[in-house]
Amino acid sequence: MTPATPLEGIDALATAVADAPSVVAIGAGTQWEVGGLSEPDAVKVRAPSGIVSYDPRDLTVTVGAGTSVAELSATLAEHGQECPLDPRDPLATLGGVLACGLSGHRRLRYGPLRDRVLEVRFVTADGRVVKGGGPTVKNVTGFDIPRLLVGSFGTLGVLVQVTLRCQPLAADAEWSTTALDPFEVRRRAFRPSCIAWDGSTTTVLFEGVARDLRAERAAAGTSPASGAPELPRGPHRGRVSVRPAVLAALGPALDECGVRWLAEVGVGTVHVAADHESELAAARTATEAVGGWMLREAGAPGLDGFGVTTPNRALMARIRDAFDPTHKLGRGRLDPLLCPREVELEGARG
């Protein structure tokens, strides 16, 4: 058991948040361009880092939101555990990962990011330190503030500390590959951790004991691969979210756009990268044509962060107003979604 170490600097951070007219929380900056862009002259604040408490027998860990995923993973691995967050860049901080809400590639088996968060501590717009959720693995005490904050892009509060649910590391893990239809692989395999598909190759991750992995591989018709498939790279990147059933139709449409892509079959996430902004824009159009949407992850400065408005905009705007009446937190990050008119007006002024 690691004894609880109180984080330093939270009070100073709270004062800074209360005093500044516009504040943005920054971690390692690895997801800085995801969604809407932050207001350039916002005061930047950083959450403290470090392990606050960890008892492997409880399968929970409490850390400063400024802690990198790499540091957390190293600590957990010493005790044969992990928290399958799997950000694109392991230097990302927990605060950044949770604020952007991007789930990792093993979501098919382990569920979305939001299911990992048990308790949060955050600084409110007026500089109070507030707790939501609770430290136990099971808890329905009060409203689900932790889930509300996951994917909120820092617009409701500055995350300073989080408690996460961990799990034992799998005995073995193996990527394997096949030219088979990925949807057929999904039907055949019992519990793959990831089925990645780029339109021609299906690459599957199985985790468990070695003999089960061989059996799963045999059932799915895959053969061992050298490693994980690479996420598409390029100056302009996006993340598609569609109903898993439409992936088969979307894949060829994305090929037409000239983008590189890798889909998570069974989940409905597609990682897209392009050399030219126009190609990413075309991929967004193709995605919207099948009822999905594409989040801008990097580059593509001419593209709106979300490309869509939400049907629940009024409700979301009320929530934001309730937590941050002057919209001082993370200004810009969700604005294209929640107040598109303001953005248009500013654009016209600029």
Add this chain to the structure above:
Amino acid sequence: MSVDPLLAELELVLGPDRARAEPLELALYARDAGVAQGRAAAVCFPRTADEVAGAVRVAAHHDRPFVARGSGTGLAGGATPVGDPLVIVTTQLDHLLDVDAEARVAWVEPGVLNLDLTRAVSHLGLHYAPDPSSQQACTIGGNVATNAGGPHCLAAGVTSSHVLAVDVVLADGSTATLGGLEPDQPGYDLRGCFVGSEGTMGIATRIAVRLTPDPPTVRTLLLDFDTIEAAGAAVSAIIAAGVVPAALEMMDAEITRAVEDFVGAGFPRDAAAVLLVEVDGLPDGVAAQVATIDAVGRAEGARTVRVAADDTERALLWKGRKSAFGAIARIAPDYYLHDAVVPRTRLVEVLRQVYAIAAEQRLTIMNVFHAGDGNLHPLIVFDAREPGVWERVHRAGDEILAACIAAGGVLSGEHGIGLEKREAMPLVFTPDDLDAQARLRDAFDPSGRANPTKILPAGSRCGELQRIPDGAWV
């Protein structure tokens, strides 16, 4: 047509005989399976989402609160009517609308019973994972409202992990779809906020749930111990050995005897505690886990480790576990079931305190609970006819809760806060924490008419004066 203007308008919207206010009817809906008693102004039974919205608008028109209700199996008073509300019963929206076996998603109406959903998809090799003990009677709508759990939520997660989308009627009668079948939606996780909000954010009228493939291999083990301490230590040791079972349940001596007398499942009547452990998955991984549990259990002092030989024996063991609340009816006429969670490493010391509290209050307390996730369910059995017993029951309950909180726990693992525990919320939340929750709740329902007085204690909002209406027994 009724002369009561509220009833008359409800009849216009819902049709004759769909809204009632006879004393007997109101008495039936005055409480859920908890102990808090309230009073409804009227009860109505819509059959469609449009009718639910219509009923909510009628309530708004008459400036009355409304309380959604499924089967009424909730234990925290979440469905207890407070403030002369309209009770909107959703059990007649009971259609299984669509099952997509390929996508492993089902759309259901809120009145579909939990177990009926699993039965309806079992021929496809799928099931709905959350399995509260009341699953034969409770509705999916109620499960969503309380973020219900169950023994198999240890590995699979509670309701919120299995709800993808919810169509809701908000307090102003408007409708919205929260969440969706895409993996992510732009903006805030409204679905996540709604699940577990106990009817304070609106009423679910259509729910998309994730279906889980049946595991190829399942093994159920029964371990019995001479001391409760040894059983508690085994729980932590199993998890520490890298096994997260599908379910890990503990029953103490009293409840084990009661269940054995009731069901005859072969539970050892002389054990101080038994653990019911289930592991599932692929055959070799399951075999390895069984071996680990056997070794760890024996090392921690298990007298015997029995692995169910077949599905019949497995079903019998689970029947024993799930009959616990029926079994205690043979011991005393009344019971009060508590729900709290502690870090699993603190289980044993908290259990010891629970027994000490029982002794001090001269009460019988039995424990049957989800040990794997530290979710305690102390069960106080008593005879309500005994003068003064209620005071002792309540005092014991308060002391148990205080002990759990002192050990770093929370107020509820799966029953919710409702009316029962709202006054205890300040034990785990500061005024600022509660204020944040109140802001979220009020953003969903600025009118405050959706199930008022639930979850948050009076005074959660700055400068708030909240009063339980006269005549409400809470």
